[in-house]
Amino acid sequence: MQNKVYHRIEQITGNVIVVKAGDVIAGELAQVTSEQGVSLAQVIRLENENVFLQVFAGGRGIGTDAKVKFLGRTMQIPFSENLLGRVFTGSGEPRDKGPEIKENMIDIGGPSVNPAKRIIPRNMVRTGIPMIDVFNTLVESQKLPIFSVAGEPYNELLAQIALQAEVDVIILGGMGLKYDDYLFFRDKLDESGALSRTVMFVHTASDPTVECLLVPDVSLAVAEQYAQEDKRVLVLLTDMTNFADSMKEVAITMEQIPSNRGYPGDLYSQLAARYEKAVDFEGSGSITILAVTTMPGDDVTHPVPDNTGYITEGQFYLKNRRIEPFGSLSRLKQQVNDRTRDDHRAVMDTMIQLYASYKETLEKQSMGFRMSDWDSKLLKYGARFESTMMDITVNLPLEEALDAGWKILADCFEPAETGIKSTLTDKFWPKG
């Protein structure tokens, strides 16, 4: 079939252009050639002969005489082993100096997994970070956001998890990344040799908005392919708030009625469609998703973190360069932390309870109350806990982290004061 070229643009609003054309399918891709160069565009609405197209490179600079050529296919992305070590844009163009890849094109945004085929998650993902491994264990096929205030080292944390996590393939989806952050990720992964098991899809803050929207879908489509090839895939997305803001921008251009602070009414469904791609394929690989969600104004009730919390299986709060022990929760941890080491749950519960008591003591101290013996012990404990267990820059295997926990307990308390069952203290309490 010959692809007809259309020359007359009827309307340009934001990143959306309208042409009159026939035989165009919903979701079809087109090539738009203007003085700005060539860009892909996608059909987002059909109305009689009017075809609404979202231009990936944006509407800026497009003339009413731009050329629109329909490609007869929907959005696809190549998939092969050659993707590893490479960096692409949201629409799949190379961002590094490597060759373009055109083989084995796959659809993006495919159907969801049949719930009847899902299994109960059962494997821990070790990250070497005690606040995660010990206290809020990450589980294969889990979807977890990192709620963070702007300015926190969330990208450093993601990079570190990427380097330390026991997975086969890492997919990094960057949305609205600062260019420096993109370079940081690339160099960090390269230095440690992890780049060769990583595929990066990066949209930087200066790239067109529409490409930002594609990043989660292309990242997850590629992840789905690797997972079906028996690979444990970790997908890192940063920052989902930028993704949501891009949706907001497009919705407003399309004159949709916003539901909450300007965000479109389908924000929940749109986010869920992406997060629900996390899965453990029985008899094959898996997809685990960690996604940064920055909270404007440190407000969890902001629509983006709020909707995210309703979708994900827990959350990590990053605050003051630490993963907050109280707000953070891995809802799947109980599926795995009874099979790691006998003392895992006891250490987890006890240390958190004591840390909560330490916080109370701090409050009392700040109000000028007299400190009891017990309070002094707690103060010592709290300081040790924060410096050893809460440090997110370490790489400590779970077992060593648990041992370190026992060491702290033994340095600060008598066994009975911890309330841990004596069968465990007999076995694990450090001697001498």
Add this chain to the structure above:
Amino acid sequence: MSENIGKIIGVNGNLLKVEFNKPVIQNEVAYACVGAGDLKLKAEVIRVRGTSAELQVFEDTVGLKVGDPVEFTGELLSVELGPGLLTQVFDGLQNPLPRLAEECGFFLQRGKYLDPLPRDVKWAFTPKLKAGDIVIAGDTIGTIPEGMFDHRVMVPFNLRGKWTVESVKPAGEYTVVEVVAVLKDDKGNTRECQIMQKWPVKMPIKAYAERLRPTESMATKLRTIDTFFPVAKGGTFCVPGPFGAGKTVLQQIMSRNAEVDIVIIAACGERAGEVVETLREFPELTDPRTGKSLMERTLIICNTSSMPVAAREASVYTGVTLAEYYRQMGLDVLLLADSTSRWAQALREMSGRLEEIPGEEAFPAYLESVIASFYERGGAVRLNNGEQGTVTIGGTVSPAGGNFEEPVTQATLKVVGAFHGLSRARSDARRYPAIDPLDSWSKYPSIVNEANVAEARKVLRNGAEVGQMMKVVGEEGTSIDDFVLYLKSEYIDATYLQQNAFDETDSSNSIERQEYVFGKLLKLMNTKMTFKDKDAARSFFQQLTQTCRDWNGSEFESDEFKKIEEQMTKALAEVSDYAE
């Protein structure tokens, strides 16, 4: 093959604009044919204007184009009713998901619709009618054993007036599509009745004699609910709460424990992983009431968050229609919908595409009436044969930002009979179930004496006030009497309201046990106690709480139970003013 073919003139997300020539019906089902080919996408007419209709498609619309044909079916969106529903897992349109998985593998497949009830299975039918009998809609034609139930094959619910039985099939094995009875009315019309019948999901089944007021308690085995905020069989209740407050866990506990015949779980726009837990665990769990697997009384409608949005809207109606069907057999059915907010959001998405004038937070103006008519489908009824059947509906609500002052929560609160509000403060403090004891309410009668419940409530409220005061004036500024009141309210919370979902015994308390334990609790509240100082009071209650938790974990009326009870009585005697 359909006679009525329309033509697509617009595609906007999952909304189609279709031009037609022959009459179409509001809420009629139609199929959009992708590229005029064999891939047909199910859709529903949701608005008609002039010669064009707007249809919501239950699938992704990628690939459709202007000019593609649309086949109108003339039938409303319906479900199949018959034996074989229980233990099944359906999507919102009643597609059987396990069979779909057998055919299509890991992923759902667009445009693939399987028969909800398998056509090749034969069922052992026993007739309950004979030729010449006079029947009306809903009467029993015959019965079929389905698991532990006698499934009734009923006269189609849409028949009007009296009909005479022409013939009935003898006892034997039949498939669901076989005709087992032929009826005739006085005008000479005949009607063939298959074992299964179809019913349009958005219409309530009304083949009963009258509606009754729900009065009998539905035991959930949760102390907070049964004692303080009870739910009646045939009643309605809602569970709003911020994310992570425990809505889903609460529904999972109810789906296990509730004293009803059948539980229908409608997983509506939430996580697929949560359904999997039920799916994989229920077959392994035994129902203490019947000794059979819990799955035998369970039916799951599963339209999770990444599945098509329009089918999510349909899923709650599918669920409630199936519930009404089993109610017609004289059974008590509990429908649990998680989350009704996702269903309301599906309405909002469609309303937005239809460019309707939006109400608050862009929800459609008719949100309230839609929510009201959904909960209205719950109820207790007296059937034509005098038996009773009930549909109890419980829905979770997921308010934006955890703030109950939003349209879905408010609209729901207007129509339900009980409100179990979950609070962030309680769930953060790990006080599960996180049902707020001061804000929640119920219009149904408690399983224990109402006056006693009121008394306990008063202690909770006054204790909380003291707690608030203490934050300002400190312990020093609080009188010992107030302090003890505070400790008593905390004690009720810790040992009665809080319930360990993971402890085999504590997780489910029989009514008898609740009555007994609550009686003890009341006595303790009314005991005047003296303590040397606040520390002594605190440590007494700490100790008693610990003991009572052990008590909660011991089998009712077992030796251990009695032993711990004695310990508690002794401890109490030591601090009480007057000896017993």
